[in-house]
Amino acid sequence: SVRLFKMEKQADIFYRELPKVELHAHLNGSVSFQTIEKLIARKPHLNIEHNMTAIRNGQRRTMDECFRVFKVIHQLVDTEEDIFMVAKDVVNEFAADGVKYLELRSTPREEIKTGLTKRRYVETVLEAVKQCKGDGVDIDVRFLVAIDRRNGTEVAMETVKLAEDFMLSTDGLVVGLDLSGDPTVGHGRDLLPALVRAKNCGLKLALHLSEVPSQLEETELLLTLPPDRIGHGTFLHPDVGGSQTLVDAVVKNNIPLELCLTSNVKGQTVPCYSEHHFKFWYQMGHPSVICTDDKGVFSTDLSQEYELAATTFGLSHEDVWKLSQQAIDCTFAPETLKQQLKQRWIDLRPRVFR
Numbered sequence: 001s002v003r004l005f006k007m008e009k010q011a012d013i014f015y016r017e018l019p020k021v022e023l024h025a026h027l028n029g030s031v032s033f034q035t036i037e038k039l040i041a042r043k044p045h046l047n048i049e050h051n052m053t054a055i056r057n058g059q060r061r062t063m064d065e066c067f068r069v070f071k072v073i074h075q076l077v078d079t080e081e082d083i084f085m086v087a088k089d090v091v092n093e094f095a096a097d098g099v100k101y102l103e104l105r106s107t108p109r110e111e112i113k114t115g116l117t118k119r120r121y122v123e124t125v126l127e128a129v130k131q132c133k134g135d136g137v138d139i140d141v142r143f144l145v146a147i148d149r150r151n152g153t154e155v156a157m158e159t160v161k162l163a164e165d166f167m168l169s170t171d172g173l174v175v176g177l178d179l180s181g182d183p184t185v186g187h188g189r190d191l192l193p194a195l196v197r198a199k200n201c202g203l204k205l206a207l208h209l210s211e212v213p214s215q216l217e218e219t220e221l222l223l224t225l226p227p228d229r230i231g232h233g234t235f236l237h238p239d240v241g242g243s244q245t246l247v248d249a250v251v252k253n254n255i256p257l258e259l260c261l262t263s264n265v266k267g268q269t270v271p272c273y274s275e276h277h278f279k280f281w282y283q284m285g286h287p288s289v290i291c292t293d294d295k296g297v298f299s300t301d302l303s304q305e306y307e308l309a310a311t312t313f314g315l316s317h318e319d320v321w322k323l324s325q326q327a328i329d330c331t332f333a334p335e336t337l338k339q340q341l342k343q344r345w346i347d348l349r350p351r352v353f354r
């Protein structure tokens with residue numbers, strides 16, 4: 001029965017060999033079945049089972065249930081050693097899936113019991129990233145420091161200061177800030193000063209926006225920043241209770257969207273794959289990047305997400321190639337790295353289309 005929780009199918013070879021860019025991946029949501037097994041073995045006293053950390057194919061959960069899953073994973077990942085292992089495994093898994101550039105995001109967490117501090121948390125993730133690079137893993141990784149909206153104004157400001165420090169001291173590994181957490185908790189207006197400060201000091205902003213209905217006012221406010229990328233944006237367009245004004249603001253500022261099909265279907269914010277808002281934005285020619293969100297929790301990987309987008313919306317291999325290539329321009333990587341990535345895509349093309 002244990003086998004049931006592993007990835008239930010594998011994407012077609014074209015999608016696995018396709019070079020890919022992953023821009024929306026929460027570290028603790030990306031922990032694979034194999035890594036969870038190692039963590040459970042380390043902490044048998046917690047009595048945690050696999051079905052508490054992953055949502056299998058065909059299953060759906062309410063938002064609330066999904067966020068409880070993260071609490072369980074956080075119990076399993078609460079020491080420097082755990083974070084180091086998790087980060088290394090996640091980076092290696094994305095690389096094995098053909099991801100050539102990854103922006104990983106995570107919420108710095110303090111754990112009094114184990115002596116973990118927020119600063120050590122971030123340092124440990126970055127050490128794991130550097131070790132992967134040293135090992136020759138074929139992937140470039142950058143980090144976004146995450147603000148959990150639940151924690152309010154002061155924590156948000158502290159987090160920005162921490163991110164600022166790291167941006168200045170890690171020669172380019174920390175590139176920006178993420179705003180995430182349960183979208184039904186807290187309000188963006190309390191976080192605005194912290195986000196303004198982040199933007200002014202040169203941190204890029206990737207914000208979860210309109211992930212649930214009736215956040216019009218908050219979204220309108222946060223779009224004034226404007227953010228550099230939007231996570232989900234599920235309820236921006238008028239057909240689903242958003243507004244043309246919101247859509248116009250996103251289009252006018254040319255803000256790329258990070259779209260996570262399986263996450264939204266399993267988390268029940270979209271009714272089915274064919275009704276995913278990818279269709280709306282892709283048809284408009286708006287920069288749309290396919291991402292996983294939480295590949296561990298949602299039992300998926302980026303190859304599968306590309307394949308799902310292609311089969312659901314009738315994309316040709318050529319369309320899919322363009323989609324993955326255009327994601328390079330949506331990264332927070334410096335121009336030189338973007339150019340290198342574009343060259344890699346050119347070099348890899350014959351192998352993918354052989």
Ligand SMILES: CC(C)=CCNc1ncnc2c1ncn2[C@@H]1O[C@H](COP(=O)(O)O)[C@@H](O)[C@H]1O
Pocket residue numbers: 026027028029062063064066067070105106107108146148180181182183208211263264266267268293294
């Ligand atoms: C419920 C559902 C459909 C989840 C997917 N959508 C999400 N929306 C907002 N924040 C998220 C989502 N997935 C992960 N996160 C954030 O990422 C955290 C886990 O990764 P980390 O500890 O930051 O390394 C969660 O606690 C939460 O703050």
Ligand SMILES: [Zn+2]
Pocket residue numbers: 024026180208231293
């Ligand atoms: Zn997310």
